[in-house]
Amino acid sequence: MTTDLATPPADTKPYTKSQLLTISASRVLEDGQIVFAGIGITLLAATLAQRTHAPGLTILFEGGVIGPFIQPGELPPSTNEQRCTRRANMLVPITDVLLLLQRGYVDIGFMGGAQIDRYGNLNSSYIGDPDMPKTRLPGTGGGNDIASLAEIIVATKHEKRRFVEKVDFVTSPGFIDGGDSRARCGLPYGGVKKVVTDLALLGFDPDTKLMRIDALQPGVTAEEVQDNTGFDLVIPDDVPIAEAPTATELAILENLDPERLYTH
Incomplete structure (x- = not known):
């Protein structure tokens, strides 16, 4: 497998684009936050934040796990896998986790998607014509709930095919059509806090909501x-x-993912 190397400054340790993406995403998180995390880079970013600047950060898994401790070198391949439950504070039904979200107890949701547009809307449903799509994608899962009811951070590689003028389907809402359209659609809270890529950190204009x-x-x-x-x-x-990325951040990340399953 070819390593996807970034071009670090001359006085820093070499790192991959996936490591850069993970570390950049972790820095957006804050101590004390309750964070919905998925698998892969999003979980690594949340766990890295716990081990650096945000020791009081609590991870939630959609499957019903609250406050797990991820073992270095034993990253779970699915949010329903037993390694997700290690030293967790609570194991509850998925409906109870989503109830916490609906009540406003979740600060941040980590999201991804095949497409994102200028207003932060995400598509993880299909690419192309809905009657005969070119590609069928996994769908929403809890993504729409998270994007509708909490602030989200999107972590993704920066490619033109991902960053599109208009998503083929709004699986998870960002700022809809810009301006106050999100609130007018019945979603007064939340939106996209940051889009983190291997090329940039992206936010949104406070008035137009343009990226x-x-x-x-x-x-x-x-x-x-x-x-x-x-x-x-x-x-x-x-x-x-x-x-x-600092040498300390890279060392912790190497310890968490020594085989570089997600940070190759």
Whole structure:
């Protein structure tokens, strides 16, 4: 397998794009938050945050696990796998976990999708014509619930085929059509807090809700980000550069995923 290497600054340890994505996503999380996490990069990001700057962060799994402790080197392949329950605070029915979400107890939901548009809407249902799609995708699971009722962080590789003018299907709502359309659709809370990619950290204009560049990953230009996006981004005049992954963050990540199952 070919390693997908990023181009780190000369004075930092080499890292892959997946490691960069995981570390960047972990930094967006805050201590004390309750976070819905999936499997792979999202779980690694939440676990890394627990071991660095957010020791009081609580992980939830859609399957009904509250507050697990993930064992290094034993990452679960599914949210329904027994390794998800290690040292958990509670094991409850899935309906009870979603009830916590509906009551507003969840701070952040980690999301992904095959497509994302300029307003942060996500598609994980199908690509192409709904009557005869080119590709059928896994569907929503609890994604629509999470995106509708909590703030979300989207972690994804930055590719033009993912960042599209308009998603083929809104599986999980972002800011709908921009402006106050999310609230007008009956979703007064939540929205997309940040889109984290291997090229940039992306936010949204507070008024129009159009996607904008908040920071560039090390060695990346705004032009490169725009070239890999299928719509016009809001680009401020002075875009900061995000901090490169530290040796400590990379060491913890290597310990969590020594075989690089998710960070190759």
